[in-house]
Amino acid sequence: MASIDFIKQFPIRSFTRGEIILQPGDSAETIFAIREGFVTVGSIGASGTEHLLLLAGRYDVIPTERLFSARGDVRYFYTALTDGTMYAIDKAALLAEATQNPEVMTQIAKGMSQHYDDFLERLDSTERRSVREKLVYTLRYLAERLSGEPTVDFSAYGLPLTHQDLASMIGATRETTSLALNQLRADGIIDYSRSNLTVYLEKIDE
Numbered sequence: 001m002a003s004i005d006f007i008k009q010f011p012i013r014s015f016t017r018g019e020i021i022l023q024p025g026d027s028a029e030t031i032f033a034i035r036e037g038f039v040t041v042g043s044i045g046a047s048g049t050e051h052l053l054l055l056a057g058r059y060d061v062i063p064t065e066r067l068f069s070a071r072g073d074v075r076y077f078y079t080a081l082t083d084g085t086m087y088a089i090d091k092a093a094l095l096a097e098a099t100q101n102p103e104v105m106t107q108i109a110k111g112m113s114q115h116y117d118d119f120l121e122r123l124d125s126t127e128r129r130s131v132r133e134k135l136v137y138t139l140r141y142l143a144e145r146l147s148g149e150p151t152v153d154f155s156a157y158g159l160p161l162t163h164q165d166l167a168s169m170i171g172a173t174r175e176t177t178s179l180a181l182n183q184l185r186a187d188g189i190i191d192y193s194r195s196n197l198t199v200y201l202e203k204i205d206e
Contacts, residue, residue, distance in 0.1 A: 003108060006094070006097050006104060007094075010087045010090070012088075013086055014085050015039075015084055015086065017082050020080075021079065023077050023078070024075055024077070025073050025074065027074075028063055031089045031090075032061070032062050032089065033059055033060070033086060034059060034062070034085075035059075035087055036058065037080065037085065038056065039078050039081060040056075040078070040081050041054040041056060041062065041077070041078055042077050042079065043076050043077065044077065052168070052169040052170070055141075057145065061089075061111060062078055063076070064112055068095070082158060082159060131170065132183065135177065135184065136184070136189070139166075139189075139197075140199070142154070143201055150201050151201070152198065153198045154199070155195070160197075163177055189203045189204055
């Protein structure tokens with residue numbers, strides 16, 4: 001792919017789980033393309049609760065919302081969910097390449113369209129009242145981001161998740177999230193052992 005070939009010429013930077021890669025107010029003159037690993041995109045509510053907006057993975061560009069924006073600062077928190085690496089890309093150089101190369105522009109547009117669709121899915125899930133509903137919709141979102149298969153083993157894609165990770169994503173306590181996970185496992189919707197999580201999308205759809 002033309003965009004990937006262009007991205008690979010830039011230097012590689014490592015990140016570690018829990019590291020805040022970007023936060024509100026940071027400059028967006030450097031754009032990152034994830035090479036390996038996962039990064040969450042989120043905001044912090046007035047009560048201090050974290051809200052997961054998006055999950056960025058391989059070759060996703062962050063911060064997406066600032067790629068074509070004249071505003072130069074970042075609006076959200078970009079936090080490493082796993083260890084990984086990413087390409088540090090000069091924003092002006094990427095935009096110049098996209099302007100000159102229609103294939104690159106098309107690939108960027110497709111990625112942004114997918115992110116927008118994902119964002120609407122996340123927004124819909126956060127409006128649901130119970131922790132169980134929020135958790136089900138979040139697990140469905142994550143599973144579909146990783147794979148389109150009916151059964152998705154998160155660890156096979158390099159995404160181990162703890163109870164606290166999931167609790168933070170849905171804005172709930174760890175204890176309440178653990179109870180909901182146990183219920184979902186009893187219902188056959190997931191398998192969960194330590195940080196190894198398998199989601200059965202057909203069960204969720206039912």
